[in-house]
Amino acid sequence: MNRSTAPHRATEKLREVLDTDLDRTRVAAVHGAEQAVHGAELAWHRIAPHLDALATGAGHAVDRARSGAVSASRTVPGRSAAVVAALRGRIDAAEIERVRKHRRRRRAGSLVALAALVAAGVTAWGWWREQSRYQELFEEPPQAPDGV
Structure with missing residues (x-):
């Protein structure tokens, strides 16, 4: 090699x-x-x-x-x-307190109005639910007396 x-x-x-x-x-x-x-x-x-x-x-x-x-x-x-x-x-401080009280009353009035509106809505919904019951829609008509 x-x-x-x-x-x-x-x-x-x-x-x-x-x-x-x-x-x-x-x-x-x-x-x-x-x-x-x-x-x-x-x-x-x-x-x-x-x-x-x-x-x-x-x-x-x-x-x-x-x-x-x-x-x-x-x-x-x-x-x-x-x-x-x-x-x-x-x-003065009394004027400031009067304005605060007025705002609180206005806010409370708004809440009362809102609560009344909600209550009216719930009442209307309950009435409508009662009016549209399934059984009442298919109730048998009252039968006439036999003697007539």
Whole structure:
């Protein structure tokens, strides 16, 4: 055996092994990339239906925030004017208590009206339920007396 051919054979063998490993690595990389693309597509298909709902929910939240800001911007000037008037002494504690009492009475009146409306609805529903009983719809008509 020639000494110059042994290193040459070893180099060739090493080249074959490295080429094989390189091919396997390329195949594994391509396979891994395909799996990553497939996983990304699956994730997209899972999340896509929820994106519309998320956008809609965010839109509703923005609308609610705007309406809250509008109502606050309408009430703040009146309240601040009342506070300034109270601090300057134009309104005394009795006036403030009278306004609070008026608000409580108005709220109580609204609750009483709502309770009366609910009671009337329940009563009407009960009457209608009694009127539409199944047995009464198919009751036999009263029989005429025998002597007539």
